[in-house]
Amino acid sequence: MKSDFDDLVYREIVETSIDAVIVTDNLGNIVAWNNSAKRIFGYSASEVLGKYVHDILPAHDIRKKAKDSFKKFKEKGEGSIIGRSLQLRGLRKNGEEVHVQFSVNTVKVRGELYIFAFLRDITELILLQEKLSYQAMIDDLTGIYNRRAFIQQANSALNISIRNTEPFTLMMLDIDFFKKINDEYGHNAGDIALKKFSDNVANIIRLGDIFARIGGEEFILSLLNTSIDNALILAERIRRETENLIINTPGQSFSLTVSIGVASHRKENTTLEQIINHCDKALYQAKQEGRNRVVLSE
Numbered sequence: 304m305k306s307d308f309d310d311l312v313y314r315e316i317v318e319t320s321i322d323a324v325i326v327t328d329n330l331g332n333i334v335a336w337n338n339s340a341k342r343i344f345g346y347s348a349s350e351v352l353g354k355y356v357h358d359i360l361p362a363h364d365i366r367k368k369a370k371d372s373f374k375k376f377k378e379k380g381e382g383s384i385i386g387r388s389l390q391l392r393g394l395r396k397n398g399e400e401v402h403v404q405f406s407v408n409t410v411k412v413r414g415e416l417y418i419f420a421f422l423r424d425i426t427e428l429i430l431l432q433e434k435l436s437y438q439a440m441i442d443d444l445t446g447i448y449n450r451r452a453f454i455q456q457a458n459s460a461l462n463i464s465i466r467n468t469e470p471f472t473l474m475m476l477d478i479d480f481f482k483k484i485n486d487e488y489g490h491n492a493g494d495i496a497l498k499k500f501s502d503n504v505a506n507i508i509r510l511g512d513i514f515a516r517i518g519g520e521e522f523i524l525s526l527l528n529t530s531i532d533n534a535l536i537l538a539e540r541i542r543r544e545t546e547n548l549i550i551n552t553p554g555q556s557f558s559l560t561v562s563i564g565v566a567s568h569r570k571e572n573t574t575l576e577q578i579i580n581h582c583d584k585a586l587y588q589a590k591q592e593g594r595n596r597v598v599l600s601e
Contacts, residue, residue, distance in 0.1 A: 323403075323422040327356050331373050334417070343403070343424045345396030362392040362400050385409060390425070402429040442516040444494055445501035453515035457525040458575050460513060461568065464527060472534040472567040474524040475582040476504070476541065479560045479594040481520035492552040496559060499550055504541055523579070531567050531599065538563045538597040546595065562589040566600035 317324050317335075323343050326335035333356050336348040344360065351359060357369045372384070388406045395401050405422040440452035448456065457473075464471035478484075478500060485493040497520065504522070505514060513525035526534055545561040564585030566578050581600040589598040 324419065325356065325422065326417055326419045329377065329416040331356050343401060343422065344393065360393050362394050365391065402426045445498055445516050447501050447505060448513065448515035450515060450517040453513060453517060453523055453525070454575070456513045460525055460527045461575050464568070469528040470530045470567060472526040472529050472531060472565065473578050473582045474526065474534060474538055475564045475586045476522040476524065477562050477586055477590070478520040479562055484557065488552065488555060488557060492550065492555070495552050496550045499548060500545060500559060503544060503548060507541060507544065534565055534567070535597060535599060538565055542595065542597055560595035562586060562594045563597045564589055564600065565597060
């Protein structure tokens with residue numbers, strides 16, 4: 304028989320644990336709730352004891368799945384999550400979501416089955432991972448996609464276009480004489496110009512279009528379900544509005560022009576790399592012909 308000392312030790316360990324410790328009976332009703340559970344989820348023990356765990360803890364969009372899973376557990380006496388470590392989104396008392404890592408197991412006490420879980424708040428870790436993942440895909444200066452992200456997104460867009468037999472068009476854009484801007488006005492002014500140019504293009508294109516900075520002053524734009532004719536109209540609008548941009552920096556102002564090459568996929572086996580190469584050749588031609596113009600790949 305356990306001594307009172309043993310009971311006190313176990314209770315103290317549970318209450319001072321950095322992990323939330325939650326115990327339910329075999330119906331899923333909460334019978335134990337430690338201090339860390341209160342800290343993570345915001346409910347005191349008196350607010351949750353006796354309540355069905357899946358009516359409180361899981362995020363709203365996963366509650367049905369959690370309830371169905373527990374129903375199967377009660378029917379079969381076993382479940383796929385028992386003894387495993389998993390991650391899920393929970394819900395705090397104030398309505399905020401919380402990411403938790405948890406493990407679930409069962410124990411029989413005096414013939415009664417109980418389910419217990421250890422949960423740890425990993426929200427900061429998840430948010431950091433999401434931030435790092437986002438940063439790995441975004442150009443620091445302009446806030447649009449970088450080359451890596453563009454290749455991933457545009458490949459997916461191209462596959463959708465081929466599958467749906469829809470047009471897919473690329474546009475490569477290069478700010479004219481950008482080195483001269485840096486040399487004459489300074490690199491800070493050049494950065495301001497890049498940011499204003501990218502902001503202007505982003506305001507012109509559609510939400511589903513994929514816009515990226517792939518080099519110093521070189522940008523690329525993927526247009527899903529856009530015919531060549533409409534792409535050329537858009538390219539000309541970008542060229543014209545860029546020409547009318549005034550870049551204001553401390554003590555000076557200047558204007559920009561842009562050269563644009565346009566290409567599209569012509570048959571089902573066209574790869575993104577091939578379209579980019581066609582686009583690049585069209586851009587080179589635009590520069591050779593005097594810059595500040597739009598050229599369609601032959």
